[in-house]
Amino acid sequence: MTLAPNPLAAPAATLAATPRPTMIEFRDVHKYYGDYHALRGITATIRAGEFFSLLGPSGCGKTTLLRTIAGFEGISSGAVLIDGKDMQGVPANVRPTNMVFQSYAIFPHLTVAQNVGFGLRREGGTAAEKARRVDEALEMVGLKGYGARAAHALSGGQRQRVALARALILKPKVLLLDEPLSALDKKMREQMQVELIRLQRQVGITFILVTHDQEEALVMSDRIAVMFEGQIAQLADPEMLYRRPATRQVADFIGVMNFLPATVTSEAAGRIAIDVQGLGPCEIDAGQAPGALTGGAAEVGFRPETLTILYDGQTATDRETPGTIEEVVYYGDMTYYDVKLDGVDRPVRISMRNVFGRPVLDIRTRTRVAWSPGALVLFR
Amino acid sequence: MTDGRGLRLYAILYLVFLYAPILLLPVFALNDATIVAFPLSGFTTKWFGQLAQLPTLFDALRNSLIIAVSSSILATTLGLFAARASSRYDFAGKGPIMGLIMLPLVLPEIIVAMSLLMVLLGMGLNLAVWSVILGHTLICMPFAIAILSAAFQSLDRSLEEAAYDLGESRWSTFRLITLPLVMPGIVSALLISFTISMDEFIIAFFLAGAEPTLPVYIYSQLRFPKQIPSILALGTILVAVSVVLLTIAEYFRRRGIAKVGGKDTGGFL
Amino acid sequence: MEDQGWWGRFRRSESFAGLALVSPTALYALLLLAAPLATILLYSFLTDGDTQTRIVWDFTLDNYIATLTEPLYRAVMIRSLSVSILVTAVTVILAFPVAYYVSFHVAPQRKSLWLFLITIPFWTSYLIRVFLWKVILGYNGVINSGLTTLGIIDEPLTFILYNVNAIVITLAHAYAPFAILPIFVALEKIDRSLLEAGQDLGESKAMTFLRVTLPLAMPGVVAAVLIVLIPTVGDYVTPQIIGGGKIPMVANLIQSRMLDLDNRPLGSALAVVAMLVVTVVALAFVALNARFLKVKK
Numbered sequence: 001m002t003l004a005p006n007p008l009a010a011p012a013a014t015l016a017a018t019p020r021p022t023m024i025e026f027r028d029v030h031k032y033y034g035d036y037h038a039l040r041g042i043t044a045t046i047r048a049g050e051f052f053s054l055l056g057p058s059g060c061g062k063t064t065l066l067r068t069i070a071g072f073e074g075i076s077s078g079a080v081l082i083d084g085k086d087m088q089g090v091p092a093n094v095r096p097t098n099m100v101f102q103s104y105a106i107f108p109h110l111t112v113a114q115n116v117g118f119g120l121r122r123e124g125g126t127a128a129e130k131a132r133r134v135d136e137a138l139e140m141v142g143l144k145g146y147g148a149r150a151a152h153a154l155s156g157g158q159r160q161r162v163a164l165a166r167a168l169i170l171k172p173k174v175l176l177l178d179e180p181l182s183a184l185d186k187k188m189r190e191q192m193q194v195e196l197i198r199l200q201r202q203v204g205i206t207f208i209l210v211t212h213d214q215e216e217a218l219v220m221s222d223r224i225a226v227m228f229e230g231q232i233a234q235l236a237d238p239e240m241l242y243r244r245p246a247t248r249q250v251a252d253f254i255g256v257m258n259f260l261p262a263t264v265t266s267e268a269a270g271r272i273a274i275d276v277q278g279l280g281p282c283e284i285d286a287g288q289a290p291g292a293l294t295g296g297a298a299e300v301g302f303r304p305e306t307l308t309i310l311y312d313g314q315t316a317t318d319r320e321t322p323g324t325i326e327e328v329v330y331y332g333d334m335t336y337y338d339v340k341l342d343g344v345d346r347p348v349r350i351s352m353r354n355v356f357g358r359p360v361l362d363i364r365t366r367t368r369v370a371w372s373p374g375a376l377v378l379f380r
Numbered sequence: 381m382t383d384g385r386g387l388r389l390y391a392i393l394y395l396v397f398l399y400a401p402i403l404l405l406p407v408f409a410l411n412d413a414t415i416v417a418f419p420l421s422g423f424t425t426k427w428f429g430q431l432a433q434l435p436t437l438f439d440a441l442r443n444s445l446i447i448a449v450s451s452s453i454l455a456t457t458l459g460l461f462a463a464r465a466s467s468r469y470d471f472a473g474k475g476p477i478m479g480l481i482m483l484p485l486v487l488p489e490i491i492v493a494m495s496l497l498m499v500l501l502g503m504g505l506n507l508a509v510w511s512v513i514l515g516h517t518l519i520c521m522p523f524a525i526a527i528l529s530a531a532f533q534s535l536d537r538s539l540e541e542a543a544y545d546l547g548e549s550r551w552s553t554f555r556l557i558t559l560p561l562v563m564p565g566i567v568s569a570l571l572i573s574f575t576i577s578m579d580e581f582i583i584a585f586f587l588a589g590a591e592p593t594l595p596v597y598i599y600s601q602l603r604f605p606k607q608i609p610s611i612l613a614l615g616t617i618l619v620a621v622s623v624v625l626l627t628i629a630e631y632f633r634r635r636g637i638a639k640v641g642g643k644d645t646g647g648f649l
Numbered sequence: 650m651e652d653q654g655w656w657g658r659f660r661r662s663e664s665f666a667g668l669a670l671v672s673p674t675a676l677y678a679l680l681l682l683a684a685p686l687a688t689i690l691l692y693s694f695l696t697d698g699d700t701q702t703r704i705v706w707d708f709t710l711d712n713y714i715a716t717l718t719e720p721l722y723r724a725v726m727i728r729s730l731s732v733s734i735l736v737t738a739v740t741v742i743l744a745f746p747v748a749y750y751v752s753f754h755v756a757p758q759r760k761s762l763w764l765f766l767i768t769i770p771f772w773t774s775y776l777i778r779v780f781l782w783k784v785i786l787g788y789n790g791v792i793n794s795g796l797t798t799l800g801i802i803d804e805p806l807t808f809i810l811y812n813v814n815a816i817v818i819t820l821a822h823a824y825a826p827f828a829i830l831p832i833f834v835a836l837e838k839i840d841r842s843l844l845e846a847g848q849d850l851g852e853s854k855a856m857t858f859l860r861v862t863l864p865l866a867m868p869g870v871v872a873a874v875l876i877v878l879i880p881t882v883g884d885y886v887t888p889q890i891i892g893g894g895k896i897p898m899v900a901n902l903i904q905s906r907m908l909d910l911d912n913r914p915l916g917s918a919l920a921v922v923a924m925l926v927v928t929v930v931a932l933a934f935v936a937l938n939a940r941f942l943k944v945k946k
Contacts, residue, residue, distance in 0.1 A: 070541075070545060072541055072545075091544075092541070092544050092545050093544045093545065093546075093547050093548060093549060094547070097545075098545055098546065099541070099542070099545045101538040101541070101542055102538070103536050103538050105536060105538040105539045105541065105542035107539060107542070107543070107557060108539075108561070109560050109561060118543065118546050119546035119547050121547075121548075122547050122548075166542075166546065167545075167546075170546065170547070384750075384753075384754040387746055387749065387750040387754055388750060388754065390746050390747070390750070391746070391747045391750040391751070391763075394743065394746075394747045394825075395766060395767070397822065397825075398767065398770045398822065398825055399770060400785065401770075401777075401778050401781035401782060401785065401822070402770055402773060402778070402781075404781060404784070404785065404791060405777070405781060408784070415789065416784045416790075416791070417789045417790065417791065417793075417794035418791060418794040418795040418798050419794075419798050458673060458674040458677055459674070461670055461671060461672075461673050461674045462671050462674035462675070464670055465667045465668075465670035465671035465674075466667075466671065468667070468670075469664075469666050469667025469670065470664070470667060471664040471665075471666075471667030471668045471671065472664045472668065473668075474667065474671075477671060477675050478671075480675070480678045480679070480682065480683055481671075481674055481675060481678045483678075483682060484682065485876075486875065486876055486879045486880060487879070487880070487883075488879065488880050488881075488882060488883020488884065488885075488900065489880075489883070489885070490883045490884075490885045490900040490903060490904065490920075491686075491689075491883055491920055491924065492682070492685075494689070494903060494904070494907055494916065494920060495682075495685035495686050495688060495689045495920075496681065496685050497907075498685065498688055498689060498692060498907070498913060498917070499684065499685045499688050502688065502704075514681055515681075517677070517681075518677070518678070518681050518682055521674065521677075521678070525674075572772070575772050576772070578774075579772070579773065579774040579775060579776070580775075581774075581775060581776045581886060582885055582886065586904075586908075595774060595776045598774075598776060598777065598780075599776060602780060602890070611780075615774065615777040615780075615781075618773070618774050618777065619773045619774065619777065622772055622773045622774070623769060623773070626765075626768075626769060626772050630761075630765050634761065
């Protein structure tokens with residue numbers, strides 16, 4: 001459960017400083033399957049050269065949205081534009097996109113080289129030229145010398161690489177990846193995450209990844225669209241998404257978030273005064289409260305790592321609140337404490353890095369918890 | 381595993397029961413006696429030799445081959461449409477439509493034969509080889525569809541999408557990806573349909589008119605005790621050919637499953 | 650409404666592709682199966698004509714009345730149905746242990762071989778197989794001559810001769826694979842850990858079989874029953890060859906009324922009634938086992 005934003009991904013500031021041209025544009029896209037409203041008004045843009053993720057639980061419409069870009073799904077209303085061109089009526093086989101399928105869809109009756117070179121059939125050029133391009137593509141994904149192998153003899157990770165090479169050899173404007181890592185084991189998945197980031201940097205093509213794994217999305221993406229029930233709940237870079245989730249649902253879906261009841265007492269000049277159960281009254285910035293506020297009852301959320309348990313002799317830099325440890329979960333590098341703050345009926349979760357010389361505390365220990373109003377997010 | 385051993389014995393006895401008639405076939409076909417009974421009188425191949433002197437047998441064989449080749453091709457072609465449609469698309473009335481197409485699987489053949497016969501006679505048509513082809517296509521179709529549907533269903537749909545995504549047209553996707561991957565199923569369906577048609581008696585009996593097929597010819601000869609040893613010789617040949625064809629069909633069916641990386645669930649049905 | 654229009658378009662496109670693709674096959678079945686069956690149904694309400702007119706367009710229920718009241722027809726109908734039920738029971742009961750053995754006691758890589766061995770006899774000439782049973786069971790047949798040669802019997806056994814028993818044996822043999830395969834498929838679908846759970850919860854192997862395996866295998870048994878019951882009612886060859894034409898079943902009756910006597914309406918009515926009766930029996934059987942079939946979802 002390490003949720004630090006990805007150091008490899010370009011920081012949000014860089015993107016903002018050098019705005020890239022738009023590659024994909026969704027204009028109020030709706031999609032029905034019979035009675036079922038699968039996409040409910042998607043409006044968003046994906047920039048050229050970015051690593052973009054569609055994140056959400058199963059059935060949220062993320063794969064459907066990806067397939068509307070590929071052209072495998074028609075849309076009921078709205079428009080999908082790729083590189084400024086409306087894709088209405090443009091079939092999948094002529095769109096400037098290529099796809100890496102969840103099952104990889106490696107043609108079982110062809111060799112690795114025939115698979116990778118499949119899309120070159122319709123292009124001009126000599127056989128030698130095509131063979132050279134296939135070799136290059138295989139080398140790029142680390143499968144040099146595998147060309148003559150039978151496709152069905154490959155491991156999961158190798159199939160994934162063949163699928164990547166096969167899609168990238170056609171130099172698409174957009175590469176679509178439908179849960180490409182879900183079939184791999186944990187270790188292989190983490191390795192492929194890093195390789196995909198490297199590959200995307202190398203080729204500079206827009207990558208759009210569909211995933212239900214929030215950690216994977218945070219690690220790999222420049223920007224993420226979180227989807228629930230056919231709608232985009234929030235579109236932001238990983239850090240923003242993690243620190244300032246737009247809705248409670250997003251906050252709950254990404255990482256762990258504690259929630260405490262709160263009351264808005266006053267609101268003026270970009271500052272909001274709130275009274276949080278267990279934490280007491282404090283003031284937060286308007287930026288910490290997504291959505292319109294009308295005052296009255298609300299809820300604040302905060303991440304487990306924004307709280308710190310104070311050991312004897314330590315003092316809080318900002319605010320502190322007393323509580324009792326109810327549960328201790330030891331993870332090796334981390335320890336999670338469930339602490340019942342005084343005056344709160346439900347415990348909050350706090351994560352502490354295990355440092356040499358600092359003991360893991362016991363259940364029922366009375367303790368003080370340090371926190372800061374700046375780490376709170378206010379939800380209506 | 382004690383109960384396993386008892387069951388195994390039973391299963392083997394059951395196989396003996398299943399194979400008893402087929403195994404007796406060559407025994408009496410090679411027996412030097414006109415009466416089919418024990419004890420055996422001696423070894424002979426003369427019954428096989430006599431087959432060559434039956435001119436009507438060759439007419440029947442020719443009819444049977446024409447019918448079996450035509451109806452297996454027709455049934456497999458029509459089966460391809462239905463198998464593809466049912467494994468790929470949801471369409472209005474799918475249940476009733478597929479139910480009707482698969483109905484001959486359970487419908488007694490006498491009903492199929494009689495109802496077709498009534499219609500053909502009612503229309504004043506002369507029965508011949510073609511009317512048997514129509515009937516055999518009808519009863520082979522469900523078997524072809526069962527085999528082809530399995531082939532289509534074990535085909536990962538994203539394979540076709542991948543080819544389309546890589547720039548191929550719908551037709552070239554079908555030619556380059558779908559067809560090679562379901563080809564074993566097609567071969568298997570052709571062979572099974574051919575075998576069914578070659579062996580089918582009732583529809584051929586009622587719809588062949590004056591152009592009997594091999595089973596119809598055999599049936600007509602069963603009345604003559606003198607002919608029975610040669611009929612058994614003929615039966616031996618037919619069964620041997622069927623077994624060879626079925627073994628090839630099974631080989632293709634399994635290779636088809638292995639090719640697309642599927643798991644063998646066994647059986648033609 | 651905008652959505653409504655889009656709806657229509659969507660339905661048309663999705664449904665249309667499937668319908669267009671299935672249409673050649675559906676059309677074939679419609680013309681060569683549905684239409685002839687409808688013709689039979691129509692004929693059954695018409696009146697028999699002479700050899701010239703054949704059919705007179707006079708709507709009547711006489712054919713049905715004859716079918717249901719005439720002793721000969723009733724006797725044949727009852728015999729057909731009882732033979733068919735008996736064959737089904739024998740076939741399914743004999744087949745179940747084989748399906749069970751192949752599913753539970755045969756190594757996975759050898760299952761296909763077993764199934765192949767079981768299906769091969771089914772694909773070989775039905776006519777010749779039926780005839781061979783006559784040869785095996787006949788007065789001077791293989792069994793009698795064999796037993797006489799071995800000195801076990803002096804007189805040929807007659808209970809296996811040209812009678813209903815012989816018909817049942819022959820049909821049970823012919824439909825064996827039809828019964829084994831559906832049961833095998835149902836048994837294969839059973840999650841093996843369910844059986845372990847059954848034993849873990851304190852049941853004996855036998856009780857686990859009765860309380861877990863058998864109920865879960867019932868969909869296969871029902872399918873096997875239907876797939877044997879319905880076609881055997883209309884079997885033509887076996888009574889003709891084994892019974893020597895002396896023990897007609899309904900198929901023989903239909904044939905003789907329609908062709909030998911050229912009474913198409915009566916033959917049609919017999920066919921319709923036979924199909925209705927077997928459908929009713931089949932539906933009743935399905936209804937009795939409905940609780941086992943629901944589990945599937």
